[in-house]
Amino acid sequence: xxxxxxxxxGILGGLGASALVSGCTLSEPKSVESSNLNLNKIxxxxxxxxxxxxxxxxxxxxxxxxxxxxxxxxxRLQIDVYGGGELVPALESFDAVSIGAAQMGCGxxxxxxxxxxxxxxxxxxxxxxxxxxxxxxxxxxxxxxxxKEVYEPFNLVPFLGGNTGVQMGGWFNREIxxxxxxxxxxxxxxxxxxxxxxxxxxxxxxxxxxxIYTSLERGVIDxxxxxGPYHDYKMGFHRIAKYYYTPGWHETGSQLEFFANKTAxxxxxxxxxxxxxxATMRAQSWVLAEFDAKNGFYLDKIKxxxxxxxxxxxxxxxxxxxxxxxETIEEMxxxxxxxQKVYDHFNAFRKRINPWSKLxxxxxxxxxxx
Ligand code: CA
Numbered sequence: 001x002x003x004x005x006x007x008x009x010g011i012l013g014g015l016g017a018s019a020l021v022s023g024c025t026l027s028e029p030k031s032v033e034s035s036n037l038n039l040n041k042i043x044x045x046x047x048x049x050x051x052x053x054x055x056x057x058x059x060x061x062x063x064x065x066x067x068x069x070x071x072x073x074x075x076r077l078q079i080d081v082y083g084g085g086e087l088v089p090a091l092e093s094f095d096a097v098s099i100g101a102a103q104m105g106c107g108x109x110x111x112x113x114x115x116x117x118x119x120x121x122x123x124x125x126x127x128x129x130x131x132x133x134x135x136x137x138x139x140x141x142x143x144x145x146x147x148k149e150v151y152e153p154f155n156l157v158p159f160l161g162g163n164t165g166v167q168m169g170g171w172f173n174r175e176i177x178x179x180x181x182x183x184x185x186x187x188x189x190x191x192x193x194x195x196x197x198x199x200x201x202x203x204x205x206x207x208x209x210x211x212i213y214t215s216l217e218r219g220v221i222d223x224x225x226x227x228g229p230y231h232d233y234k235m236g237f238h239r240i241a242k243y244y245y246t247p248g249w250h251e252t253g254s255q256l257e258f259f260a261n262k263t264a265x266x267x268x269x270x271x272x273x274x275x276x277x278x279a280t281m282r283a284q285s286w287v288l289a290e291f292d293a294k295n296g297f298y299l300d301k302i303k304x305x306x307x308x309x310x311x312x313x314x315x316x317x318x319x320x321x322x323x324x325x326x327e328t329i330e331e332m333x334x335x336x337x338x339x340q341k342v343y344d345h346f347n348a349f350r351k352r353i354n355p356w357s358k359l360x361x362x363x364x365x366x367x368x369x370x
Contacts, residue, residue: 037269037270037271038269039074039076041076042075042076042077042078043076043077043078043268043272044078044079044080045077045078045079045080045102045103045104045264046079046080046082046087046101046102046103046104047062047066047079047080047081047082047102047103047104047105047106047258048082048084048086048087048088048093048096048097048102048104048105048106049062049081049082049083049084049090049093049105049106049107050084050090050091050093050105050106050107050108050111051083051084051090051106051107052083052084052085053081053082053083053084053086054083055083056230056231056234056294057162057230057231057287057290057291057294058106058162058164058256058287059083060290061106061161061162061256061283061286061287062081062106063081064283064286065106065258065279065280065282065283066078066079066080066081068279068282069275069276069279072275072278072279073271073272073275076272077268077272077275077276079103079104082102087101087102088101088102090107091111093105093106093107094107094111094112094115094154094156094259097156097259097260097261098154098155098156098261100155100261100263100264102261103260103261103264103265104258104259104260104261104276105258105259105260106161106256106257106258106259107256107257107259108123108254108255108256108257109121109122109123109147109158109255109257110122110123110124110191110192110254113191115154116150116153116154116338117332117333117336117338117339118150118336118338118339118341118342119150119151120191120192121339121342121343121346122138122143122147122150122158122255122257122342123254123255123256123257124251124252124253124254124255125192125325125329125346126192126193126196126249126250126251126252126321126322126325126328127249127252127321127322127325128252128253128346128350129252129253129346129350130165130166130252130253130357131163131164131165131166131253131255131288132253132357132361133253133350133353133357134163134253134255135160135163135255135284136349136353137346137349137350137353138160138255139160141349141353142345142349143345143346143349144158144160146341146342146345149338150338150342151259152262155261155262155263156259156260156261156262157259157260157261157262157265158257158258158259159257159258159259159260159276159277159280160255160256160257160258160280160281160283160284161255161256161257161258161280161283161284161287162255162256162283162284162286162287162288162291163253163254163255163256163284163287163288163291164227164228164251164253164254164256164287164288164291165228165253165288165291165292165295166247166248166251166252166253167225167226167227167228167247167248167250167251167252167254168225168226168227168228168229168232168244168245168246168247168248169225169245169246169247169248169249169250169313170187170189170223170224170225170226170244170245170248171216171223171224171225171226171232171237171238171240171241171243171244171245172222172223172241172242172243172244172245173216173219173222173223173241173242173243174222174223174242174243175243175311176243176245176311176313176314176317177314177317178314178316178317179200179316179317179320179321180201181317182197182200182201182202182317183200183201183202184201184202184203185197185201185202185203185222185223186202186203186205186220186221186222186223187202187203187204187205187221187222187223187224187225188204188205188206188207188212188215188216188221188223188224188225189204189205189223189224189225189250190204190206191250192250192325192328192329192332193225193249193250193251194206195328195332196250196321196324196325196328199324199327199328200320200321200324205221207221209226209235212224212226212235212237213235213236213237213240216237216240216241217240223241224237224241225248225250225251228248228291228295228298229294229295229296229297229298229299229301229302230291230294230295230297230298232244232298232302233298233301233302238302238305238306238308239306241308242308242309243308243309243310243311244302244308244309244310244311245310245311245312245313246310246311246312246313247312247313249313249318249321249322256287258280258283260276329343
């Protein structure tokens, strides 16, 4: 299309110009659906979450979302939220929604790597994409269609549910100046990041959230990652660790999720289905905004209330971990064609948008941010 034609079709031919020239162009009213639209029917759903009830940000969003859905639907879709362990154990949420014991869940797809390996790419992989890029891949880059394909065999439909943004690299009681410093390091770090640490000679330890503080304090572990300043401050790590390292190379933008039982979702009238999806997109915005706002505030508190030294991982350490990540992921996706397909798509998208991010976001961060 020539520039002139583009302008004509895109702007002059669009609503703005025609509305100005000839008044509003009203389209014929479209009926949403008539077959199963019963405005008096109230639908009751249960939502199970992988977080403790009202856990800051990620747990709060479940409650907010069901409030929005209640309001938008005029009370026609009512959802009760159950925190992890209230209806089913946190990590059984996926199964509970899959079999229809609950209609909706809230969590992060990398928890379900044991069910289907390909799931983990929809939360994050080390040295993956940041929040903006993940949203771009999922919403506009074809990633969401793949996500639906991965959840389909479980009778589940995924929805976006927020992003933590780039996390912190974690709390350490020894300095990391060289990749060799990771040798023998006992660190609480889950998922693919843990596998990468092990390749570097460290020991990835899996302990539950409630035991991390004591383990670090008593030297059972040498380091731990968690999320970012807001949650980390509440965990109290600044009182017992010497160093707070950045960046969270292992979680560069962890995408969170809602998921619905496909049969239950399809039984809803179309307008309620649209309301559910719309609410998840509002959640997507709120979670990242809340994380950023709170992390900025709590970073300041950590700096002013403790002697913790905030440090960057040396570039060589990050480059080395990046190489080990590539090896780890190649091993992960071998013999699993669906993981290979998702990773190839993820990688191709990342390669395509990185030059754009480097030209704009990176230059902005490097040179303009004070
Ligand atoms: Ca984390």
